[in-house]
Amino acid sequence: MDYKNYSKYDDVVTKVKLLLPNSSNNPSYESIVDFTVEKAINDVANYCNTPIDELPDELCSAIVSLTAQLLDTHGWLNGQQDDSDIGSITEGDVSVTFKQPSEIYKDLQTVNAISDDFRSILNKFRRLPEQ
Numbered sequence: 001m002d003y004k005n006y007s008k009y010d011d012v013v014t015k016v017k018l019l020l021p022n023s024s025n026n027p028s029y030e031s032i033v034d035f036t037v038e039k040a041i042n043d044v045a046n047y048c049n050t051p052i053d054e055l056p057d058e059l060c061s062a063i064v065s066l067t068a069q070l071l072d073t074h075g076w077l078n079g080q081q082d083d084s085d086i087g088s089i090t091e092g093d094v095s096v097t098f099k100q101p102s103e104i105y106k107d108l109q110t111v112n113a114i115s116d117d118f119r120s121i122l123n124k125f126r127r128l129p130e131q
Contacts, residue, residue: 003038005053008060012037015064020071032076033067040067047114049127062121069115 003009016037022029040063045052048059071077114122 003041003052006041006055006063007053008057008063009037009041011060012041012063012067015060016067016071019064019068020077022077024077026077029077033071036070036076037063037067040070043114044122047122048125049129050125056125059122059125062118066114066118069117 006012013033016033020033026032041052041055044059044063044066045055048055
């Protein structure tokens with residue numbers, strides 16, 4: 001599945017990066033953001049029963065919000081919400097080691113991105129599943 005077939009893919013990535021900059025210099029920042037955007041697009045497409053390349057442009061802000069919420073709630077980028085993405089901390093000369101991206105991707109796969117906050121928005125674009 002090519003997530004870049006969503007016409008607003010680049011806009012979503014750009015907006016997410018503006019909302020959640022790499023303030024902690026996480027070396028996996030780019031790949032975590034990209035993967036989370038792809039998950040959000042996939043989850044929205046699945047929920048709406050719509051192929052990715054047919055998702056309406058009007059869903060761009062919902063996908064941005066959904067992605068930002070996933071990243072922020074789980075603290076995968078900087079550990080400010082919780083320390084689940086930090087592998088180790090050394091106090092002398094301050095050193096922070098982040099979890100491997102594969103651990104974060106594994107966690108991300110188990111998360112249900114479509115919360116009640118987004119159902120009302122997505123229901124307006126939802127199609128009946130094909131028989």
